[in-house]
Amino acid sequence: MESQRNLLLIGLLFVSFLIYQQWGKDHSPKPVNTEQTTTQTHSGQSNNLPQAPGDVNATPADDGAHGQLITVQSDVLKLTIDTRGGDIVEADLLKYAKTEKNKNPVQLLNINGAHKYTARSGLIGDNGLAKGQRPVYSVDKKAFKLAAGQKQVTVPLTYTGQNGVVYHKLITLDKGSYDVKVDYKVTNNENKPISVQQFAELKQTTQKAKGGFFGHPNYRGGAYSSDNTRYEKYSFGDIKEKPLNINTKGGWVAMLQHYFAAAWVPPQNQESTLYSRYQDGFAHIGFISAKKEIAPGQTGQLTSSIWIGPELQDKMAAVAPHLDLTVDYGWLWFISQPLFKFLKFLHSIVGNWGVAIILITLIVKGVMYPLTRAQYTSMAKMRILQPKMKELRERYADDRQKQSQAMMELYKKEKVNPLGGCFPIALQMPIFIALYWAFLGSVELRHAPFIFWIHDLSAQDPYYILPVLMGISMFMIQKMSPTAVADPMQQKIMQFMPVAFTVFFLFFPAGLVLYWLVSNCVTLIQQTLIYRELEKKGLHSRDKKEKKK
Template identity: 35%
Template sequence: MNQNNGMQKRMLIMTLVVFVFFIAYEFLVLKPQQEARAQKAKEELSQKQNAAPDVNTVATQTLSTDVNGNPVDMSKSADALSSKAIASSQIVSVIKTAKNVIEIDTLGRVAQVTLLEKKYKDENTNQIKLLESNQLRPLEVRFADANLNTEAFKVNVIASSSNVDATTQVQELILTQNLTNSILTKKFTIYPDGHYDLTVSTTNDKQFFISNGFRPNVLADMYAVHGFISKLNDNTLKTIEDGDLDKNENIVGAKFISNFDRYYATVIYNFEKSLNVTVMPDSSSNPQGFIHGGNSISFSGYIGPKNHRDLEALNPELIDVIDYGWFTFIAKPMFLLLQFIQGYIGNWGWTIVILTILIKLVLYPLSYKGMVSMQKLKDLAPKMKEIQARYKDDKQKQSMHMMELYKKHGANPMGGCLPLILQIPVFFAIYRVLLNAIELKGAPWILWVHDLAEMDPYFVLPILMGATMYLQQKITPNTMQDEMQKKIFQFLPVVFTFFFLWFPAGLTLYWFINNLFTIGQQYYINKVFERKRAEKA
């Protein structure tokens, strides 16, 4: 029993430490960083408006190769994120599809992607722009020849058209860059759904590398993974999170590469001829992917939301761009079930409610065993105290008599913990699904909840979640003997409520409904045991 209490105490303390760390990190680190970036963005935007520089004068990275032919970074990229504003003088072609607007700059790179669907709006109700103006841009070409590379950052491309309307039918765009010893050509085929095919070639056998750019920077927070992901020919996934890359990494035989934040991604893929990639760290150890292009390469690309159906329509394997972390094997089928239910219900909020109920029903046998075990331990508490007092100086005898007591009454000191441990993968999986599902973006539920991907604006759901967690504690048998443990345990609903204030409403809704049904199950078990006690009396 002492060992069990000790384990419970360690688990509670660990839980509190983790949550305090998250909260402290959110307020002491992330928020000041976000505020600093926002202030810097305003200052840079103001400077641009006063004197917009030509793109060729903007600091760029130059690249040469090492002895193995891999790209080598010759200068540092910008440390801080800037605003997403792009000077019109930098743009040579504007592509409009049914889903987005893609702006091509004077060096033939994707300077900006603006999402057109109504639900993709920022906090100022403007249509979301995905890319930062002074980060590595998608489709930037680096030459192996250092001299040619230097020249390439000074020579503007020539576009076959300054405006391309691909809203209803497939269109083409050709970009040509005339260099001293080579001509670089990019031939786009652009589709109404926003994706493209691209062939890049050079004359005179000039070797180059091409990047899918720095990740979109719309929502990169502490709660979700953001960085680089690649799918290899053996169907394994390689993920490198932002800040974790300290040296170049070579990837041979990739089906796709992607840089992503919580909801959006830049993707380059080729499922017929695999890609060889070098991933380089920028000055902040963030991963930047460069595809080995040789003197000619063809692939397809997509820059936009990590929407499950959109990615699946391009190729089912692109669903792997959505990273659910350790519990992907549970999270993927769980999302498919969520999407299936939503197809009938039509409302993502009620879909979450129904999914939560289904999960509770499936896990009910485990929950029931845990609750019954806790009730038995509660009934045995007086006898356990008696044994502890009688053999307080002989721990071996104390443990022996405790085991005899458990065996006689069919109680298991771990019975309440084991079912919970077995449910943890499911909880983490649904957490990951709801955290990364951009399908919840702009999805309303009822009355005050207009966007399940955003926090509850009036904190109703977090407060209800905390209240139900407190009520759940009150009716759940507590076998803790230590008063300090009890106080820590009683404080958890407050900590969780505070923590969930800024969580997406969809995730908080799941937790609230889960608590509600746990209370119902616990109430039923309590009534059954009360009836049994009355019968014995």
């Protein structure tokens, strides 16, 4: 049986492998969900998908045809709206700076530059506005702003068709909210019923996102939720190769990137069709609602909303079911979510994310202490049994079955669990991975300062002080841990591990490195206490003598 340190290193390497494996999944095409195979078809081959507007593959910026650009601003959002179609063509997140040095707000949607990204919406159907050319709405002013004391601000867009039908499109921003309401009020002034449907889609160029490196999420692409699928990523490659076509009650469609998301949410109590298409280097993902009949002289209303902003789990969950899953916590999201909620609770008490990370590390290590103690005790007992185990191997060298039986009897007699040293490490692996993704995927840690030189816990340490300290602490743990490894090559590999992991952690976010550093420091303290206890029981003195030799 190898030493505790050797097992721990193997565990860390395995964690690293899983992290790399999960990171790689974000950059590779995802297979088709078996639940979708009966409902997905290629464009032009589906009879279920309602007819899309004639210019669905065109945007105002493509041919220069657009109306007046107006702005609406709340305390957290500033949107630019094109009166042609009433599309949201720019979105500035006023509370989030682009970088630590560049204090200009993050622009999630935009129609300028190489990367174009807009939120389009309108009415289609027998009497929809998107039949032929899109309407140019009228509006009474160019700028709207949430005034002091107001709870919301609304942009009223109006268009009157040739048939006398009046269309009102209302875009409403609430104070402190990233959930934008988009409502239509259609007054039928004809002498016969009319039928309309609403469509809403996100459209952006499919060029690869810049930046990102090992360990940092870099996914940019689509995602959706339906009544059969809680959450599914739908990459640009998926959109291009197998257009989405799903009939569902409720659900949503989104475009994701690290920390931020835009998501159209149809009425959750109504049937909709989720769709996607790819054309001219643009990916589209959206929904089309069921038809709404409006009787003569009546006014019909259609509603939807769009989330434009940071991936704030609690607030997104309140907008639509499973929308909070857009926060990329990997395959251990069910562990990451409660851990982050607890981390957030600690932050509400101490007011510093770095201190909250230290506290959650201390708590996790404290909870795991009984297992750690059992692990060290088991490893110590196994080392003491090495001579007897060697004797049994030699005695039953030609009979594997008798050798195994003798070993089991020895374990039973000495009350030793041969897996006692492995189980605690295996149990901690999911926690390590879950915390890793919680630190990487949570926008709350973006640009969050700690102390002194650490101004952003989501970015790497600019002076590499934390990774170096982490490497030193790892070296000290290795020196304190007794080992039964005799092979010179293995000993050299073991000695090189702290250096390798220091280099490895140079590129990790400072928050994650802080967690590992504090965890190592706690391990050193726990080791000292456990070894003293084992010495009193006579279980550790042998290891010390062997180490001196």
